[in-house]
Amino acid sequence: MFKHAQLETVKAWMADPAHGSMPLHARVQRAIRQLILDGVLEAGRPLPATRALAASLGVSRDTAESAYGQLHAEGFIERRVGSGSFVSERTQRLPVRSHSRRARSSAPHLRLSQRGMAMFQGGGVRDFFKPRAFAPGVPETRNFPLQTWERLERQVLKEYGTQALLHSPPQGMEPLRRAIADYVNLERGACASPERVLVLTSSQQALTLCASVLFDAGERIFIEDPVYHGARKAFDAAGLECMPVPLDADGLQVEQLLAATQAMASANGPAGQVPRAVFLTPSHQFPSGATLSLDRRLAVIEWARQQQGWIIEDDYDSEFHYAGKPTACVQGLDAHGRTIYIGTFTKSVFPGLRIGYMVLPEALVAPMTVARTLLDGHSAPIPQLTLARFIDAGHFGAHVRTMRAVYAERRDVLARLLRAHLAEFVEPQVPAGGMQMPCVLIRDIAETAAVQAAQRAGIDLLGLTGLYASSRHQAGFLMGFAAHAPHELEAGVMQLAKVLRGLCR
Structure with missing residues (x-):
């Protein structure tokens, strides 16, 4: 027979709302099975008769009989004519599931591959799931033309069935x-041509493909310093050695890249291994906001030609440029086919769309496409076809123009608020484009403490220090402004001011 505590455990399992979708007999069967798996009901233990079990649980005898029948079919119990039902002797071989501290301490040692450990220790790339104050990279979705999108999606379903x-x-x-x-x-x-476009789920997937398809572990790659953290983590996880190149107001200091290339080419051994690629965010550098000048773009293209290397160009939010027209991409200037162009619609349309893309040199289309089949296989057709119509009908361009004006206003509002309420703590570096504003700490406040205190207060900031690969860094944080109306920006700034003043006491 069941002890009182065991009977109450079965009743609690049956009453749990999480199990409410199961038929009643299945809930009884699963509850008893769990007691067996947990070692509470040991092998050979007699079970209550179905009539007694039904009465104790307040269910029909048919329900109890169905539960026992399923347990018997699965081998958890034995039913002996004239003797009743018993926990099967075979359950002695089952590993006992225990939540005790002793069981946790005896758990098997976790052994990962070097690449798996690099990914785990790198912490992955954290998306900001809710547009809390100043979460960087989060677009405004409340202005999205949802009715238009729904209409186009219905057209797709009607045409394609x-x-x-x-x-x-x-x-x-x-x-x-x-x-x-x-x-x-x-x-x-x-x-670009349609034959050279590879549709993906995100720019992060594109970076992962580049790291794994183009390079072997131990090879080197030039990166901007500071750099987009998602790119650096993808390269680190692939076992690449990232070689930082400093920035100035005109973007990546290409002369430093050329000097490093020459020095490594002259060296012997591993020190002489010249990187075969450079990662750039040339139109709007992440996180500084700098735009790579034309002469430096041409110099990088010539470097790639001479080295037979690759330029990995991430054009992540180039649509949102607030002063004049956006600069043309590096890929369009490259006559040698050495540039891999990466774009995404998660910033310009909405994050849940999960569509990014690469424009590839012709020779890389087949290798990258085959490699993609080993990741997620393909992107969902309905959003792809809907987005195609959204672009072709001019809705995408109209939406981008609308949001460009909205974001420009919000950028200016945030800059004014920071100068009015946080001038003693930070110096904002107002960007010419993008969706976030770098702010350098000018007060003796630890960056990590500021970011963590802000998070506890409901504010999401991205620290600048972690974006640097070298020792040259400025403490501060990125503040996203795109997803927040002016009154929301004001409330967030006032809350952040309170947080920073609290750290100075």
């Missing part, structure tokens, strides 16, 4: 690849 429910080609749906090629050619000055 059940075909839209099948797998997409791993390279992406042709209408979207064509729309992307047309868009980047017109708006970004790229040189």
Whole structure:
């Protein structure tokens, strides 16, 4: 028979709302099975008769009989005519599930591969799931033309029917690849064709593909310093050695890249291994906001030609430029086919869309597409086809123009608020584009303490120090402004001022 505590455990399991979708007999069966798995009901233990169990649990005898029947079919109990039901002797071989401290301490040692450990220790890339105050990289979604999107999605389903429910080609749906090629050619000055576009789920996936397909562990890659953390973590996880190149007001200091290349080429042994690629965010550098000058773009292209290396160009939020027209992308200037262009729609449309892309040199299309099949196979067809219509009908361009004006106003509002209420703590570096503002700490406050205290107060900041690969760094943080209306920015600044003053006491 069940002890009182065991019977109450079964009743609690049955009453748990999380199990409410199960039939009643399944809840009884699962509860008893869990007691067996936890070692509470040991092998050979007699079980109550179905009539007695039904009465104790307040269920019908048929329910208890169905529960026992399933337990018997699964081998957890034995039913002997004239003797009753017993926990099966076979359950002695089951590992006991225990939540005790002793069980946790005897758990098997976790052994990961070097790449797995690098990914785990790197902490991954944290998305800001809710637009809390100043979360960087989060767009405004309340202004999105949702009715237009719904209408286009209905058109897709009407035209494609059940075909839209099948797998997409791993390279992406042709209408979207064509729309992307047309868009980047017109708006970004790229040189793209639908055949060279690879549709992905994100720019992070593109970076991971570049790191794993183009390089072996131990190879080197030039990166900006500071650099987008998602890129550096992708390269670190692939076992690459990141070689930082400093920035100034005109972006990456290409003369430093050329000098480092020459020095390594002259050295012997591992020190002589010249990186075969450089990672850039040239249109709007992350996090500084600098734009790479034309002469430096041309110099990087010539470096790639001479070294037979790659330029990995991340054009992550180039649509949002607030002073004049955006600078044309590096890929469109590269006549040698050495540039891999990465873009995403998570910032310009909405984060939940999960569509990014690469414009690839022709020779890389097949290798990258095949490698992509080993990750997630393909992107969902319905959002791809809907986005293609959204772009082709001009809705995407109209939305970007609207949000560009909205974001420019919010950038200016945030700059004014910081100068009015936080001038004693930070110096804002107002960017010419993008969705976040770098702020350098000018008060003797620890960056980590400021970020953690702000987080406890409901404010998300991204520290600047962790974005540097070298010892040259400025303490501070990035403040996102795109997702917040002016009154929300004001409330957030006032709360942050309170947090920083609390740290100075």
